Amino acid sequence: MTAKATTMASPEKIIEDALQKGEKSLSEYDSKRVLAAYGIPVTLEKTVKNKNDAVSAAKEIGYPVALKGSGEQLSHKTELDLIDLDLNNDESVSRSFERLVNRTDVKVDEVLVQQMVKGTRELMAGLIRDKHFGPCVMFGLGGIFTEILQDISFRAAPLSKWDTIQMMAEIRGKKIMDAFRGKPPVNREALASILSKIGEIGLVHKQIIEIDINPLKLIDGNPVAVDALIVLK
Amino acid sequence: MHGKDLDLLFNPRSLAMIGASGTPGKWGYIILLNILKGNYKGKVFPVNPKSDAIFGIPCHKTITDIKDDIDLAVIATPASSVPGVIDSCGQKNIKNIIVITADFSESGPAGKQLEKEVVNKISKYGMRLVGPNTMGIFSARSSLHILMPTIIPSHGPVSMFSQSGNVGVQMLAYGKQQNVGFEKFVSSGNEADLSAIDYLNYFYSDKDTRVILGYIEGFEENSTFLQVAKTISKEKPIIVLKGGRTEAGSKAAASHTGSMAGSSRINKAIFRQAGITETASSQELIDCAKAFVNYPLPKGNRVGIITRGGGWGVLTSDACAENGLEVPPLSADLISKMDNLLPKYWSRGNPVDLVASIMNDPLPACLEMLANWDGVDSIICLGSGFSSFGFEYAKDLEGSKELLDTLKRISDLFQMRTQQADPVFKIIGQLVQSTGKPIVSVALGSEDMLGKNVDQYGIVSFPTPGRAVRVLKHMNQYRQFIDSQHS
Numbered sequence: 001m002t003a004k005a006t007t008m009a010s011p012e013k014i015i016e017d018a019l020q021k022g023e024k025s026l027s028e029y030d031s032k033r034v035l036a037a038y039g040i041p042v043t044l045e046k047t048v049k050n051k052n053d054a055v056s057a058a059k060e061i062g063y064p065v066a067l068k069g070s071g072e073q074l075s076h077k078t079e080l081d082l083i084d085l086d087l088n089n090d091e092s093v094s095r096s097f098e099r100l101v102n103r104t105d106v107k108v109d110e111v112l113v114q115q116m117v118k119g120t121r122e123l124m125a126g127l128i129r130d131k132h133f134g135p136c137v138m139f140g141l142g143g144i145f146t147e148i149l150q151d152i153s154f155r156a157a158p159l160s161k162w163d164t165i166q167m168m169a170e171i172r173g174k175k176i177m178d179a180f181r182g183k184p185p186v187n188r189e190a191l192a193s194i195l196s197k198i199g200e201i202g203l204v205h206k207q208i209i210e211i212d213i214n215p216l217k218l219i220d221g222n223p224v225a226v227d228a229l230i231v232l233k
Numbered sequence: 234m235h236g237k238d239l240d241l242l243f244n245p246r247s248l249a250m251i252g253a254s255g256t257p258g259k260w261g262y263i264i265l266l267n268i269l270k271g272n273y274k275g276k277v278f279p280v281n282p283k284s285d286a287i288f289g290i291p292c293h294k295t296i297t298d299i300k301d302d303i304d305l306a307v308i309a310t311p312a313s314s315v316p317g318v319i320d321s322c323g324q325k326n327i328k329n330i331i332v333i334t335a336d337f338s339e340s341g342p343a344g345k346q347l348e349k350e351v352v353n354k355i356s357k358y359g360m361r362l363v364g365p366n367t368m369g370i371f372s373a374r375s376s377l378h379i380l381m382p383t384i385i386p387s388h389g390p391v392s393m394f395s396q397s398g399n400v401g402v403q404m405l406a407y408g409k410q411q412n413v414g415f416e417k418f419v420s421s422g423n424e425a426d427l428s429a430i431d432y433l434n435y436f437y438s439d440k441d442t443r444v445i446l447g448y449i450e451g452f453e454e455n456s457t458f459l460q461v462a463k464t465i466s467k468e469k470p471i472i473v474l475k476g477g478r479t480e481a482g483s484k485a486a487a488s489h490t491g492s493m494a495g496s497s498r499i500n501k502a503i504f505r506q507a508g509i510t511e512t513a514s515s516q517e518l519i520d521c522a523k524a525f526v527n528y529p530l531p532k533g534n535r536v537g538i539i540t541r542g543g544g545w546g547v548l549t550s551d552a553c554a555e556n557g558l559e560v561p562p563l564s565a566d567l568i569s570k571m572d573n574l575l576p577k578y579w580s581r582g583n584p585v586d587l588v589a590s591i592m593n594d595p596l597p598a599c600l601e602m603l604a605n606w607d608g609v610d611s612i613i614c615l616g617s618g619f620s621s622f623g624f625e626y627a628k629d630l631e632g633s634k635e636l637l638d639t640l641k642r643i644s645d646l647f648q649m650r651t652q653q654a655d656p657v658f659k660i661i662g663q664l665v666q667s668t669g670k671p672i673v674s675v676a677l678g679s680e681d682m683l684g685k686n687v688d689q690y691g692i693v694s695f696p697t698p699g700r701a702v703r704v705l706k707h708m709n710q711y712r713q714f715i716d717s718q719h720s
Contacts, residue, residue: 130496130499131454131455132452132453132454132455132456132458132496132499133452133456133458133459133499133503134455136499136502152498153502154498154499154501154502155502155505155506156459156499156502156503156506160717162717162718163506166505166506170505
């Protein structure tokens with residue numbers, strides 16, 4: 001269930017299974033399993049189908065946690081009100097689980113119990129497959145301002161160290177990566193490695209046409225994928 | 234040799250002009266005239282079944298009638314005749330073809346079909362094709378002007394490929410005006426066979442080319458442009474102007490990343506990644522060409538500004554800051570050295586604001602001190618040259634004889650100075666050599682006058698500080714790319 005355990009999953013298998021089921025994208029959980037297989041840090045999380053499992057998963061991960069309802073066609077969880085954040089004890093986890101599975105307007109198949117990552121600094125990273133230049137990695141400001149500010153940079157895979165340094169230097173809001181309000185600066189080595197690994201994923205898995213890691217949050221300056229979406233061909 | 238050897242295409246020993254014409258106004262007339270007027274060094278064979286001679290040169294009825302070996306065929310006959318003409322070129326064993334004629338893939342399905350037929354024949358005969366729908370090629374080495382407009386470009390170490398014929402030939406003309414000399418040029422047309430990448434590779438291997446320019450509108454699917462350009466730019470700078478920069482991102486994309494990935498953003502990234510200098514205008518393209526040809530790259534982003542007037546210094550500092558260039562404070566040592574030359578109230582900072590003086594000009598000595606200081610990597614020298622503003626109007630003034638006489642004396646003094654080159658131009662040229670630092674001059678006068686005064690010293694001068702700053706920004710970015718490839 002932890003990031004360590006998920007690295008055991010084979011990305012080929014995850015993608016193949018989803019394609020066989022006719023899915024156009026991977027679930028958040030499976031998307032992160034693919035990322036984790038390439039050494040990209042993701043939140044600790046587990047999918048559960050009953051309340052008791054939800055509570056024990058929460059205990060194992062450690063409070064506070066977030067619960068997210070998931071199911072086919074449910075890739076926009078914020079808009080659908082399928083996320084409960086900052087749950088601090090067994091009771092609130094139970095209540096949230098009940099609320100999510102008892103929704104009548106959308107069909108929640110399972111619930112994701114996830115490590116709660118605090119912090120206000122939100123970055124994003126992703127991948128698109130360009131018809132001229134193949135897999136291109138994107139980096140920029142994440143969270144709710146992603147599409148408003150469009151403060152982003154691109155490079156075609158494979159990425160050199162220099163490419164990753166330039167990607168970070170090109171965004172207007174680059175100061176977000178410096179020490180900020182008592183928080184440490186971003187671990188740029190770790191961030192550079194995430195960007196080049198996203199490029200590697202794009203080069204290896206031709207069935208992946210887009211990747212979205214948003215937000216990419218910081219734990220003691222180290223970037224962690226908090227939400228992720230992998231779109232398939 | 235990287236890629237295809239296009240040496241005989243650009244430097245043919247003989248060429249046949251098919252569709253040559255003695256009728257003024259026809260392309261077969263204008264192009265042939267340009268070839269002849271351009272003093273092409275090889276043999277020219279006009280081909281036209283209806284003429285015996287054009288411009289006094291014997292004309293052959295068909296290509297196969299020519300006895301000599303032909304290295305290059307230039308075709309300007311109607312589109313529907315082109316496949317047949319290529320067959321006869323095949324019989325004559327001609328390996329290089331330029332199809333000037335338009336009305337191929339750019340005009341619709343029928344043209345597309347015709348172009349496919351042409352490409353099949355080209356590949357069958359093992360030929361190379363420029364175009365169709367090209368405005369031609371130029372080669373300084375062979376003095377070859379297969380060009381639709383009547384322009385004789387200046388010669389120099391710049392080679393250019395252009396995905397627009399019009400933009401390309403206008404850059405040749407603008408370059409001539411700005412004293413930027415070309416070695417080779419190709420309007421790539423529809424790129425049915427040879428593409429921008431082939432020309433890039435050829436310019437890379439061409440020993441006479443030092444700087445490569447490109448006007449780019451689009452890329453092929455699964456393009457190798459990034460890999461090719463990155464290899465080349467490690468040795469020769471590539472400077473481009475991109476047309477079609479404002480296309481919106483794909484709205485159909487399912488992720489945030491997809492919805493924000495417009496081709497213009499990707500193209501910009503590809504240029505940066507390949508070490509390519511992307512310019513914002515045709516003027517900037519030629520400005521950069523001039524600087525990259527004439528000047529060494531700055532070793533860092535620190536700029537020293539020296540000015541004969543305070544305001545221009547302020548504006549230039551702003552432009553530097555906006556373009557990622559640093560304007561560092563002067564060292565105490567340098568300040569005390571300049572104290573000996575300047576009035577007490579000088580700025581004591583960077584920009585070095587000299588106090589304007591017609592006599593005893595402190596600029597040359599201060600410029601030398603600034604250039605030799607290890608605190609800056611490049612210099613912008615403002616107000617070099619003697620502006621002709623300010624005294625022209627004095628002619629129209631009315632007033633007492635005494636006033637008019639005084640004005641006349643001042644005016645004559647200025648006139649005398651403007652007719653000579655400012656001695657600082659020569660000093661700039663010497664300092665660029667001795668310090669290895671680019672020193673860009675900014676002289677606020679007419680460009681024609683500056684060209685005359687400046688180019689003999691091999692120095693780079695612009696009429697506005699903004700243009701100087703943009704060029705230094707681009708040179709600095711390119712230097713950073715070169716450094717990154719060696720680390």
